[in-house]
Amino acid sequence: MTYIVKPKNHHPLLEKNELGLTRRDYEGAVSTLCAGCGHDSISSAIVEACFQLSIESYKVAKLSGIGCSSKAPAYFLNQSHGFNSVHGRMPSVATGAAMANHELLYLGVSGDGDSASIGIGQFIHCARRQLNMTYIVENNGTYGLTKGQFSATNDLESKSKYGDDNLFPSIDLPSMAIQLGASFVARSFSGDRDQLVPLLKAAISHKGFSFLDIISPCVTFNNHNTSTKSYDYIREHNDSLSKPDFVPLGKEITTNYNEGSSIEVPLHDGSLLSLEKLSEDYDPKDKITAIKNIQESQRDNKVLTGLLYVDPEAKDLKEILNVSDTPLNTMGTEDLCPGSEKLTEINLSLK
Amino acid sequence: MSNMDTRYLFKRYNTWWVKLAVPEALREQLGYDLRRSLKTHDLKTAQDFRWEVVDQLRKKIERAKGLEEDLGIIPEVEEYVPPTDTSDPQYYHKVVDCQHACPAHTPVPEYIRQIAQGNYNEAYMLNWESNVFPGILGRTCDRPCEPACRRTRTHEKAVAICRLKRVTYDYKDDIANLIPKPETSNEKKIALIGGGPASLTVARDLVMMGYECTLFERDGKAGGLMRTNIPSFRLPEEVLDEEVNQVLNLGIKTVFNSEITSMTKLLEEDFDAIFVGTGAPKGRDIKIEGREEAEKNIHIGIDWLTSIAFEHTKSVGKKVIVLGGGNTAMDCCRTSIRLGAEEVKVTVRSPFDQMKASEWEIEDAMGEGIPIHDNHVPKKFIIRDEKLAGMEFEKVEAVFDENGKRSLVPTGEDPIIFECDDVLVAIGQDNAFEWIERDCGIEFGEWDMPIVDKVSFQSTNPKVFFGGDAAWGPENIIWAAAHGHQAAISIDKFCKNEDLYERPEPSTTLVSQKMGVHEWSYDNNISQATRFLVPHADQKDSLKDLKMEVELGFDEKMALEEAQRCLNCDVQTVFAEDLCIECDACVDICPTDCINFIGNDSEESLRNNLRIPAINLNQEILVSEELKQTSRVMVKDEDVCLHCGLCAERCPTGAWDMQNFLYEEAKVYS
Structure with missing residues (x-):
């Protein structure tokens, strides 16, 4: 970590968003992660995405579990709400918070240990329930905080920094998320800001469970030349499905693709996700194609990135449960606990 | 000299480029300047090749002006920037x-x-090496930094670099033993004319190398304009004396109270090289109606300041007008107040924001309650009872033509009359080279100024070098020091018969x-x-x-x-x-x-x-x-x-x- 505070001075020409804020206004504390950690690039991409979307920080809740990744929320949006939960239990806390107040924007930040090992049960049900949140897994394939053991997303052919073989196959979180009913599933790479920022913006704007698996090299324990999650391995094996461009509501589409080479996904808030196809058989709205693409890239030792699957019309948890539009946390006792008379009435209606 | 002709050329990434300024009206379209790489490291090749490119770029500007059509677009070279x-x-x-x-x-x-x-000692010595007069400059520098x-x-606000330089002087200890000792004599003799900052710098640099330096000064003490033109409320005499003597004590022969009146004679003497650092000692006069009648109460600013420095003048009238907007004008008005004047005002021809004086000098003068009347062009001196009684001014405004050239146009308002007892004229300085005979091998060019090489500071008489204000007109002390270092390098090379253009x-x-x-x-x-x-x-x-x-x-x-x-x-x-x-x-x-x-x-x-x-x-x-x-x-x-x-x-x-x-x-x- 660094000893000095990041100077508050910024470039005199630094852009301002619709709220009159600069990107610097979305920053957090200076990172205490290892220098060069992919997680810091993700934090910076989140800052950029929130800045570009003109999000009001106080309407955001950052939630995390335990791990290097779960420390990251301290390093962005320092004006937002935050909850650093028990290991692997971020989805439950997020679910509870979202049920109490669905008006906040829920940003879950987890890692491969937190989500694919100890918290996998929680992750599964959160996806299955279509909780309206953006769930980010900062995936480095290793337990960095405990000095570099294999995590459950480490690839079978990868060796540890110390030369040990990984004996078990990896869990592919995006495939699971698609199967479980998540309505927005993407994979990206911390070192590819041009792809990551529009995907983050789309994920935040998407209604329902948005899942982002972001490969994020662990510069200390998993960036060696037998790693499959190092900067150079990912750059060499990155197989991008599409070039995303996020067009906010009311903004003109300026990108100009050849006919048939792009797919446009309108999101529920009126914004548009425009995807320039980089692969022939790419249809992010088709679950079967999505799974097939993932399987094929795994077979070919490639890392498939981009928007893998989206269902812009899916219902979220609040709609499924038909919860009141007024957030529960703003209701008074009379509404939340109408008394024994009302209970009798309900009981009688069920007879 | 021709090998130093770098017009339109500049060096970038070790490669020569051509750069052409774009007229203001076209900047939105073309940017501030047009540049093109000549793709050569060799100056000679670049010099030969440049005119063609300059021509092409000029045509491009012409085209943009719409004056000439179909000159053919010069194809833009798509180039990657080299590391x-x-x-x-x-x-x-x-x-x-x-x-x-x-x-x-x-x-x-x-x-x-x-x-x-x-x-502080180390900080002072770093300055002393570079600019010779840290204590003086820390109080008076024009601060281009x-x-x-x-x-x-x-x-927004710069570091107060200049006043930190002063700190190095104010808090240093005795640094006498930190000053290096000159080498033993090399038997070469150098004459320095004028005892100002340029000559002192040359002398310091050369004496270190063992040159025998003789400094001729018109006045009784060295320092030049630092002594005569900068009032002691800005630069105390003891600071000046300390830093001037620091140089002289290195073993420089001084000849005070001796004005050199003939270059020819000096050239006949036994000097290996001569450095001219006589500054720009002639204050400009104003020739308007009433000038002669009012002679007794009209003073040339720098001469007046000099006579105060040497305590020949000790008083001034009650009402004083200072003409001019430069630093000398600011020194004149502040000095007047201190001599007991009750009503001092400064008048400037130009608008306030185009005054030549440094921002802080203007602030200090105004802070002492001195009003500055801008856009006032002096028209005549008013004489009453055969004595100066006031001045008449015409009100003007600055108008710029399309080439950005300024002219001061009368507003047509009634003339303005200020009463006064004395007028101080501080409207510029000129060089004075009457003492250099025109047949001694030193050629003179425009404005009757000697032709001096911009790199070597050598005149057309190879033995004679110029620097400071004497070279190209009034500048500031820090420029004199910079010139001095370069001239010293040239003189050293000249005395060793080396190529003056091979700069270290x-x-x-x-x-x-x-x-x-x-x-x-x-x-x-x-x-x-x-x-x-x-x-x-x-x-x-x-x-x-x-x-x-x-x-x-x-x-x-x-x-x-x-x-x-x-x-x-x-x-x-x-x-x-x-x-x-x-x-x-x-x-x-x-x-x-x-x-x-x-x-x-x-x-x-x-x-x-x-x-x-x-x-x-x-x-x-x-x-x-x-x-x-x-x-x-x-x-x-x-x-x-x-x-x-x-x-x-x-x-x-x-x-x-x-x-x-x-x-x-x-x-x-x-």
């Missing part, structure tokens, strides 16, 4: 804006760090500041303090006393805090592309978004496509070689880099390092 050659000493030198702007290239951040550490200061681009290279060092993972041997924390103001003496007392210094200087605590405001621009961000793993950590942490990883392109496209476009063309961009993983290049805009070192702290591989770059301008004895 920056940081081994060229000028690259990093330019990043140290203050040092680069200083004519004598004083290593400003280095001495400010010494001040911060309380090493301050408008250049990076803080003006990041925090500056010496540079580049040393890593890394001490630990996040520890640097410089203070990288960016001070958020605003510029500290120098305390002034109580005006009640200072306005009564001609010799009482107005500025008190920083106390040690303020000096330390002001020193902390320095951004350490000489601690360079050095990038090693072979170590970079393109993790973007530096991009993310940089507080001013200087760092970019981007596909290479032409310089214009690169500059426009950075995270924040690099539109300040006065500042360089640092371009790396192509990177391994993505074939992009690292591009850093030097413009508003804070030199905080966070890029290097967040770099996992040490691809960024903070390295102290010390640039020492070549001097004859180094």
Whole structure:
């Protein structure tokens, strides 16, 4: 970590968003992660995405579990709400918070240990329930905080920094998320800001469970030349499905693709996700194609990135449960606990 | 001389380029200037080739004006920017804006760090090496370094560099034993004419090398304009004496009260070379109605200041008008008040914001209650009872034509009349070379000025060198010092029969500041303090006393805090592309978004496509070689880099390092 505070001075020409804020206004504390950690690039991409979307920080809740990744929320949006939960239990806390107040924007930040090992049960049900949140897994394939053991997303052919073989196959979180009913599933790479920022913006704007698996090299324990999650391995094996461009509501589409080479996904808030196809058989709205693409890239030792699957019309948890539009946390006792008379009435209606 | 003709040429990445300024009206369309690389390292080739390119670029400008059509568009060469050659000493030198702007290239951040550490002697000696008169300049310098200061681009107000220089003088101990000892005589004799800063600098540099220097001075003491034209409430005599004597005591022969009246005679004497540092000693007069009748009460500003310095003049009338808007005018009006004048006013022909005086001199004069009447053109002196009674002025306004040329146009208002007893004329200075016979081998050119080579300071008589205001007209003390160093190099080469154009290279060092993972041997924390103001003496007392210094200087605590405001621009961000793993950590942490990883392109496209476009063309961009993983290049805009070192702290591989770059301008004895 660094000893000095990041100077508050910024470039005199630094852009301002619709709220009159600069990107610097979305920053957090200076990172205490290892220098060069992919997680810091993700934090910076989140800052950029929130800045570009003109999000009001106080309407955001950052939630995390335990791990290097779960420390990251301290390093962005320092004006937002935050909850650093028990290991692997971020989805439950997020679910509870979202049920109490669905008006906040829920940003879950987890890692491969937190989500694919100890918290996998929680992750599964959160996806299955279509909780309206953006769930980010900062995936480095290793337990960095405990000095570099294999995590459950480490690839079978990868060796540890110390030369040990990984004996078990990896869990592919995006495939699971698609199967479980998540309505927005993407994979990206911390070192590819041009792809990551529009995907983050789309994920935040998407209604329902948005899942982002972001490969994020662990510069200390998993960036060696037998790693499959190092900067150079990912750059060499990155197989991008599409070039995303996020067009906010009311903004003109300026990108100009050849006919048939792009797919446009309108999101529920009126914004548009425009995807320039980089692969022939790419249809992010088709679950079967999505799974097939993932399987094929795994077979070919490639890392498939981009928007893998989206269902812009899916219902979220609040709609499924038909919860009141007024957030529960703003209701008074009379509404939340109408008394024994009302209970009798309900009981009688069920007879 | 022809081999130094670099018109339209400039050097970048060790390659010669042509640059042509674009007229203001076309800048939106074409930018501030048009540039094209000549793709050669060789000056001679560039010189031969340039006119063709200049012609082409001119045609492009003409075309844009719509004056000539179908001249044919000059095809734009799509070029990738080559990796920056940081081994060229000028690259990093330019990043140290203050040092680069200083004519004598004083290593400003280095001495400010010494001040911060309380090493006033070392700080003083760094200055003494570069500019010879730290105590004098710390009070009187025109400070070209301050408008250049990076803080003006990041925090609005520059570091008070000039007043920190004064601190080195005020808090140093006895430094006599730090001053190097001159070498033993080499038997070569040099004459120096005029005892001002230019001559003193030449003398200091040459005496160190063993030259026998003889300094001729018209007045009874050396110092030149520093003594005669700068009033002692700005520059106390003891400061001046100390620093002038510091040079003279190195073993320079002085001949005071002896005005040289014939160059021919001097050339006949036994000198190996002659340096002329006689300044611009002739104050300009004003020739309007009533001038002759009022003669007794009209004084030429610099002559008047001189007679006060030597205590020949001790009083002035009750009502004084000072004509002119330069620093001499400011000194004249403030001196008048101290001599007991009750009503002093300054009148200037130009608008207030175009006055020549330094901003702070104007502030100080106004702070002493002196009004400045701008747009006032003097028309006549009013004589009553055969005595000066007042002046008449015409009110004008500045009008600019399409070429940006200014003219002062009468507004048609009634003439303005100010009463006065005395008028001080401070409207400019000229050179005076009546004493140089026109047949002694020194050719004179435009405005009756000697032809002096811009590089060697040599006149057309190879034995005679010029510097300071005597060379090309009035400038400031710091320029005289800079000229002096260069002239000394030339004189040394001349006496050794060497090529005057083979100038010695500056010496540079580049040393890593890394001490630990996040520890640097410089203070990288960016001070958020605003510029500290120098305390002034109580005006009640200072306005009564001609010799009482107005500025008190920083106390040690303020000096330390002001020193902390320095951004350490000489601690360079050095990038090693072979170590970079393109993790973007530096991009993310940089507080001013200087760092970019981007596909290479032409310089214009690169500059426009950075995270924040690099539109300040006065500042360089640092371009790396192509990177391994993505074939992009690292591009850093030097413009508003804070030199905080966070890029290097967040770099996992040490691809960024903070390295102290010390640039020492070549001097004859180094």
